[in-house]
Amino acid sequence: MAQSARIHRLSALAWGAAAICILPMAAVAIAALTGGIGTLSGLAGSVLPRYAGTTALLVVIVGIGTALIGTSTAWLVTATRFPGRRLFEIALALPLTFPAYVLAYAYTDLLDHPGWVQSTLRDLTGWGPRDYWFPEIRSLGGAAAMLILVLYPYVYLLARAAFLRQSATAYIAARTLGQGPWGAFFRVSVPVARPAIAGGVLLALMETLADYGTVAYFGVQTFATGIYVSWFGLFDRGAAAQLALCLLVVALTFATLERRQRRHLRHHDAGRRFERMEPVQLRGRAALGAIAICGLPVFFGFLLPTGILLTLASGASQLLFTPRYLGFLQHSLTLASMAALLTVAAAITLGFNARLHPTKTSQSALRIAGIGYAVPGGVIAVGLLFPFAAFDNALDRFMEANFGIDTGLLITGSIWLMIMAYMVRFMAVALNTYESGLATVNPNMDAVARTLGHGPAPMLRRIHVPILQPSILTALLIVFVDVMKELPATLILRPFNYDTLAVQAHRLASDERLAEAAVPSLVIGAVGLIPVAILCWSIGREGRPMRNAIDAAQAQAQRTT
Incomplete structure (x- = not known):
């Protein structure tokens, strides 16, 4: 009893x-549905299409960017060998320590009109402000770039874990049938790891929907900024609830897709037969290309922002x-x-x-x-x-x-x-x-x-x-x-x-006091280093038992023969 x-x-x-x-979530739905159709009609005729279009475009750009960077870097550090590979295994996850709005502060100081890059350009050329064109950092493209740089590690970590779990049997079969390393990668390794890659992309997209600091600082109007403006700027709680409900529906759709993708992860195991996937040794231009592909996200997502923030904070x-x-x-x-x-x-x-x-x-x-x-x-x-x-x-x-x-x-x-x-x-x-x-x-x-x-x-x-x-x-x-x-x-x-x-x-x-904002931003980033290091260690440790099993199986086979 x-x-x-x-x-x-x-x-x-x-x-x-x-x-x-x-x-x-229930409270938002009730408040939105009882807020009156007048508010919703006003939103639909004014800001709602702009919020929806901007949010959708931001999601598409971030999804493509994180998928390309995360998958390519995960494959390079897993299936190839090049100088600095072991360092990049951990360094590629470091941008996850910063929230996107911190990168936005750093790059605004660097790339905005009064920033170091444009000021140096004007000093060297003698141009005036109207004599040249320079990409605007405070834009939808700038916000997407910041989000891609801090969110691609979601795809990288999940894709790397999936590549480590893969048996090399199918990959080797593709190579024996005449496929090159990249052909086998696109035809075998990526389809097998697709659920993990899709899960990482969907996690990045959910974080994109949730982001407020970056889009608000860059003046990009999304559902997230609309909720805050409606609540505190217009003091219209009904409008805030209805915008929140729209965003909630989209977010839950992504959550459902992510759960379905994660549910299929167990279907792609290594099987009972383990084969060592011989890493491709990259040399010359190929090695330099791999270093560039892995190094650029680390440089622009962690090293450069950290350097800018340290300079500002000093x-x-x-x-x-x-x-x-x-x-x-x-x-x-x-x-x-x-x-x-x-x-x-x-x-x-x-x-x-x-x-x-x-x-x-x-x-x-x-x-x-x-x-x-x-x-x-x-x-x-x-x-x-x-x-x-x-x-x-x-x-x-x-x-x-x-x-x-x-x-x-x-x-x-x-x-x-x-x-x-x-x-x-x-x-x-x-x-x-x-x-x-x-x-x-x-x-x-x-x-x-x-x-x-x-x-x-x-x-x-x-x-x-x-x-x-x-x-x-x-x-x-x-x-x-x-x-x-x-x-x-x-x-x-x-x-x-x-x-x-x-x-x-x-x-x-x-308030455009970026130097002062660098101090709390650096503290937030420093605290974020701890779990990122733990995640990288645990993923690397997860691949170790499989490698040990492969070595043991091959040693047993050699003794038998």
């Missing part, structure tokens, strides 16, 4: 976490260790730490419940909780403000009428609503990391624990958590850094005078 009660409590906790994740009046900046750092670390702990705890509850009870109900809770990653932070913020503002106002009226107490905004005026938004936004990241580790725990261990009389809590504490410490730590670090970089939800939900490093960087850059 006690065992049954504990199981029911675990299921209740899991569904409570799932309910929190679905709440903002001449800035913003010092990191002043009480004001220490306050920003404390706010960021507090929010990121609390959000990471609560999010990973909820992910463990959801994953462990689905492990103990692999029913459709528990799987539904998992799917519901994982939707939030596809939903932009601005949509989540708007969705949480509607119900909790109504609750705070109703509670305040009740307490004022009955007890003469003014409660104010208990929830919407606190950091807890921000933490709830982060939990909704990044639950899928924690869930995927935890579930990937949970798959390595033999189910027989759970059965043995039950026969020894252990309930769910002791089983989780004594068996699962010690085994899954690397996965749990990775989930904590990734969520921590994602919260440090998150901007739209923080801008909308933060209490008065509770700014973070991301908000401070955005505010200073919006």
Whole structure:
């Protein structure tokens, strides 16, 4: 009886976490549908077509760019050998440490009209501002370039992992049939890795939809900027909810596509027969070409922005260790730490419940909780403000009428609503990391624990958590850094005078104080190096067992013959 009660409590906790994740989306839908057709008609006749067209074009450009860069670089470092390959294996993931809006600040200082490039060009040629044409960085193309540079690592990491898992049998067969290295790559390796590549591209596209800082700074009008302008600029909450609903539908469509692609990943395993894929040794121009293809994204996505930001920060009046900046750092670390702990705890509850009870109900809770990653932070913020503002106002009226107490905004005026938004936004990241580790725990261990009389809590504490410490730590670090970089939800939900490093960087850059904005931007990027290093190490480690198995199989075959 006690065992049954504990199981029911675990299921209740899991569904409570799932309910929190679905709440903002349901609130946005209700607010949009009850906002009146007049607002929607006005939007359709004015800004909605522009928002839709700009967002669609941005998504197409980013999708193509991330697919080309991520796939080509993953193949080069996996299947070829050239000078610096081992260095590029890690360096190609480094741009993921920066949010796109930080790159936007750096490249604006470099390429804008008063920047170093155009100033040097005018000094060397004697041209005036009207005597030459130069690409405008503050444009749709500029925003797409920034997003491509920081998001292609999603495709690179997933594609590299897929290439490492591939057996060389089909590739070798294609080579024996007369295909060259690149022909076999396009006809065999890419189709086999297609689900992983498509999954990485879709993740990049969901991040593109969620981006606010880059497009707002460059003046590109998308759904994300429209939500913020409608809420804070026009004070039209109905319009903000309806724009959020439009963006929510698109984001959930991408999420559905990504889940379907990821579902097919298991169909492309290496099989029982392992064959070593002999790497192609590149020399001469081919080696220089590989270095250029792998080096350019690293240079433009990490090295050059870091150098620009360091130069700006060295001449800035913003010092990191002043009480004001220490306050920003404390706010960021507090929010990121609390959000990471609560999010990973909820992910463990959801994953462990689905492990103990692999029913459709528990799987539904998992799917519901994982939707939030596809939903932009601005949509989540708007969705949480509607119900909790109504609750705070109703509670305040009740307490004022009955007890003469003014409660104010208990929830919407606190950091807890921000933490709830982060939990909704990044639950899928924690869930995927935890579930990937949970798959390595033999189910027989759970059965043995039950026969020894252990309930769910002791089983989780004594068996699962010690085994899954690397996965749990990775989930904590990734969520921590994602919260440090998150901007739209923080801008909308933060209490008065509770700014973070991301908000401070955005505010200073919006005021064209790029030198001062470089200081918080560098701190955000420095924190992001930790999970990127862990991801690269884990992917490289994942390919090691297969290589060991290949060597063992070939050695056994040689001994047999």
